[in-house]
Amino acid sequence: MTQPPKTTLHLQGEEQRPLIVIDDFWPDPDALREDAASLRMAPIGPHYPGVRAEVPPRLAETMRRRIAPLLAKHFGLDPAPAVSEAYYSLVTTAPADLAPIQRLPHFDGVERGRIAVLLFLGHGEQGGTAFYRQRSTAFETVDASRLDRFRAELEAGVQAHGMPEASYIADDTALYERIAVQPARFNRALVYAGNTLHCGYLPPEVTLSTDPLAGRLTLNLFLFDD
Template structure:
């Protein structure tokens, strides 16, 4: 296929994408109030009715290491039409559930396809513990599971020494000080993904990977993927733990 043919094919795929990424309306959101803080997490099953065009698109683009984060894998840009459609359908729900002041506006921060591909022995120390995205109060992750196969869940954790479930500007410095001894103790041991509770991080909720499911949660919650080494460490968009990740800040 020539370069011009490839460009025409991609343009056609984008046209198809716009028509085939169909939202299953009316939405049927479930609000899970998790942890001691009873933080709302929005789960919408069967959010979409057909993901084949989006999956095909993911199979035709290049994934690259995300050098701006600690994500243990590769990412590629989501199609703009998909991002706009998702946000159009759920923005009012986000405002209502999280009681966001009406004068604040949504600002997309990053929009990615994501695939975990790092073997456990290559992980850095910070990739071996639950993380938070930002301490900003109205920063949210919108996560859609795209493949029709079994993959690791998204789990939420409490930092046991401090009792923190959410990391804010007010408690962030104290959290880092309290977490540092564990990071130092962890460093000499063989690297592995964090998939179990221990005396430092206690899992208290998880959302299983299920095709078409959309999950929305505050980015300051401590969370992690429960990586299944048999199915999740895979750079192939057709078989790996393919997700669509939209990060927004409301300011």
């Protein structure tokens, strides 16, 4: 029997930015897994360490409408931003093969109205999503007013400490302090501001597989009014 969704609000870090956890988010998550497995997944862009396939637009829009009341209540976004991108995502890149940009926390954009939705669809150990603070600035989010300083401090930090070794970030680093980890759980959705510094948390126990039914599969929505 499908459980009703359970919503929990977290206010993270010193900036106290909202993050919403929704357990038992989708009424039929196994259907999403089967849908992902039926699609041809391929690399999309330089940032994601794996392969992706586009989510059907009607499905993405239904999910957007489902979380719209939460965006109005906790993020002050009413109406909810439109679906900008939507993917099934499967981590496949071995730690030793990560590009430099994939070894650092990132943000999706500097705009206040940008929202990320991540739905965990894998079974077994899936890690989670980690959130970070840039040590030299104490920034936990990056908006347009912070962007130049963030970039300058990142460049200075890399010059001083070098690039991180080729591995998935697991804890604090010379440049970043981890402020929270939201653990993965099957059919758990995370909703957070896209300008939050974050990255996937993938300890060694997480299975990396090219099979969507065996690996670290997620569904990712990016909401933003272009």
